[in-house]
Amino acid sequence: MADVLSWYRSYVRVVETGSFSAVAAELQSTQPSISRQVAALERHLGTLLLQRSTRALSLTEDGRAFYAQALRVLAAVDDAEGVVGKGRSAPRGVLRLACPVVFGRMHLAPLMPALLRHYPELAMDLVMSEAKIDLVEEGIDLAIRIGDVADEQLIARPIGTTQRITLAAPAYLARRGRPQHPQELGAHECVLFSSLSTPEIWQFDSPEGAIAVRVQGRLRSNNSEAVRAAVAGGLGIGVLPTWHFSESLEAAGLERILEGFEPAPMTINAVYSSRRYLAPKVRAVIDFLVAEFAAHPTLAPMRSGADVHAPKP
Secondary structure, three states, X not given: OHHHHHHHHHHHHHHHHOOHHHHHHHOOOOHHHHHHHHHHHHHHHOOOOEEEOOOOEEEOHHHHHHHHHHHHHHHHHHHHHHHHOOOOOOOOEEEEEEEOHHHHHHHHHHHHHHHHHHOOOEEEEEEEOOOOOOOOOOOOOEEEEEOOXXXXXXXXXXXXXXXXXXXXXXXXXXXXXXOOOHHHHHHOXXXXXXXXXXXXXXXXXXXXXXXEEEOEEEEEEOOHHHHHHHHHOOXXXXXXXXXXXXXXOOOOOOEEEOOOOEEOOEEEEEEEEOOOOOOHHHHHHHHHHHHHHHOOOOOOOOOOOOOOOOOOO
8 A cells, every 4th residue: 555655646746747857856766766656556547647758748538537536645644644643754855935035035045944954854945036936837836925815726824924014214204294194195106016916005904994095106016125125215105024124124224104004914825736735845844834933023923903013113
C-alpha cells in the first residue's frame, strides 16, 4: 500500500508540474525513477494515464478522472495520519512561495532562516512579484495574498491581518489643508495602490459605521513602497499598512491623519490551488506562518474592538 501511495503522490505532482524532471528535483529523486513510478501506477490500474511525447505530457480521459480522485485519497490519508500524530511525512523538497515584493522583503524573507532550521529537509523558492501569478501555470505551491480572494479555483486560509492608516506629508498638509472627515478626501490629491480590486474606493471604519469614499489622484502604483515615496514627497494622501513602518512616522516624513476613521483592515491569506493535493510541506509552512504572525503586533488577526497598532508619531 505504501508503494501505491508513493505512486499516487508522484503522479499528482507530475500532473501539476507537467514535468517528470521537476518532480524528481522536488522529491530529491531521479527522472527515470519518477517515470517508473507513474508507469507502475498505470500497470496497477490497467489504463494509460498520461500521453507522453518529446515536447509535452497530456492527460488521458482516465488520467484526468483519476487525478481528481487521487487528490481526495491523498488528502484523506494525510488527515488520518495527522489525527494520530504519526506517519505523516516530514516536510521535504522545494516549496515555491509567491508573495508581494514589499511584504515578502519585510516579513517573509526574515522568517526563512528559522523556517529552514525547523525543517532541515525543506528548501524554499521565494517568488516575489506584485502580479497575480497563476499558481498552477507557474508551479506555485503557496501564495500570500492580501485582501479578498475571489478566484473560486483557489482556497484561501486567513493567517493574519493588515492594519492600515491614512497618511500625508507635512508639506502637503500645509499646502492643501488637513481633512477632518473621509468625505473631504474627494477634494484632495490621493496616491492609489492599484493592486486592490477597487483602488479608487477607500473604505473606513468609524463610530458612524462603515464609510466608502471615491478618491482621485494622478499617480497609482502596484508597489506600496512607490506609494509611500510619493506620499512622503508631498504628492498627496495615501493609505499604507502599519507593517510598512519600522521607524516613527516623523522619521518617515509623514503624519497620520483622519484618526478615528480607520481604513478597513485587510486579511492576509495563505492561498493554494483547489486543484492541488495539499502536501505536508505546504501545511507545515502555513502553520509556521500562522504562529509567527500571531506574535507580531501589526500582522496578528484582529480581535473585535482591538486598537490599530500604528507606528509612533
